[in-house]
Amino acid sequence: MRIMAYQPVRRVKSGIPGFDELIEGGFPEGTTVLLTGGTGTGKTTFAAQFIYKGAEEYGEPGVFVTLEERARDLRREMASFGWDFEKYEKEGKIAIVDGVSSVVGLPSEEKFVLEDRFNVDNFLRYIYRVVKAINAKRLVIDSIPSIALRLEEERKIREVLLKLNTILLEMGVTTILTTEAPDPQHGKLSRYGIEEFIARGVIVLDLQEKNIELKRYVLIRKMRETRHSMKKYPFEIGPNGIVVYPSGEIY
Template identity: 80%
Template sequence: MITKYTVKRVKSGIPGFDDLIEGGFPSGTTVLVTGPTGSGKTTFGVQFVYKGAELYGEPGVIVTLEERAQDLRREMLAFGWDLEKYEKEGKLAIIDGVSAVVGLPSEEQYVLEGNLNAEDFLRYIYRVVKAIDAKRLVIDSIPSIAFRLRKENEIREVLLQLNTILLEMGVTSILTTEAPEPGRGRISRYGIEEYIARGVILLDFIEKEVELKRYLLIRKMRETKHSMKKYPFEINEEGVVVYPSGEVY
């Protein structure tokens, strides 16, 4: 008799979302969250890591490549998320990948140097993940990796290396990227991100009654049954909230 394989799930910490993916992300998977500017990608990723520490006791790492760690902490307080509290408890680590690039001093515990190559960049993230025994990771964002490393023409190789090391670490990861024209089928900046990820989530806007409404679409999620419908979501005082039974666009 063949024993049915059960996929271990990781709760997203995003109200309503896990109902769409059979209870959570497959453990150890890499998920791409893509969308235009202002669609909520950073909030989605940080919420995944923060709620992991707050609700499930799972340590996590945030690699911020678009804003300084101190700015990220301040912005997330708007949702009542005290990142520093869990940093002090060793349940959360923020890697500052901005200060050195723009030539600003940093007092952060974890700081990426300004001249790291791809291999050193990935090795540093690996060390921090192991240092706090992280189970969750978010890297915000892929275009900033290319900018930082001055290796945009080699982004495919870097992303393949990144995917390999993430699978080796066994963390459940979210990578964010820009979707230049999602309405025309372009859901990532380089056209390779969606192929290295095991899951792809699109966050976007739709005009409805002369107003922009947010929606979420799961384009891919391996080992998971999911709908291909567009579900409404909003970003309120508690973060990202998805409405699986709401009006489908």
């Protein structure tokens, strides 16, 4: 009888201080993670930090598909953390796909731009080409509700997400998809109720009132191939981006 040798799970570092120790050293390579939370919880910052630090610290190219704000606005906002996205774009380590300008009727000087007329198959093929163009190891799509709004029939989002999941698995990239959590306190983790089922990991970002102040918390709801706590951990968005406090204390 032949005994198969155990193959350890290869991990992809998040680039977020304090977070990786909650998930055995990083995301399982090639996994799809859903990042969900309400408005102002830090989803875009978390996702952008994952892409930027991948290029800066780990030499892993990444693609950021922005469907909620123009690429130029994203760069400006992230520069407040000292992140020079344009530097790594010029080096071919980061690609930002502008999915907003054409929709609102504004001209775009970006290298990667989605067309105004949204077609799911074309969208998926285009993302696939951009990923292959820079040999990306990381991918962010921000956000799923913005994809749904571009569909002629919003109910088709289930079909789109299933197709998207298949393409992502074929590409083998480690992916973060962002979505909105209507009511995470009562188990409503996503707007369409399917996002958390196609993803292999689910991370919830939350704002809670404590001592008449709003505090930020992160909860790892699901992460396959990973042992993780089901506790909420505090985090802050500071001058250098997001920092998670595994000890539960903010210093």
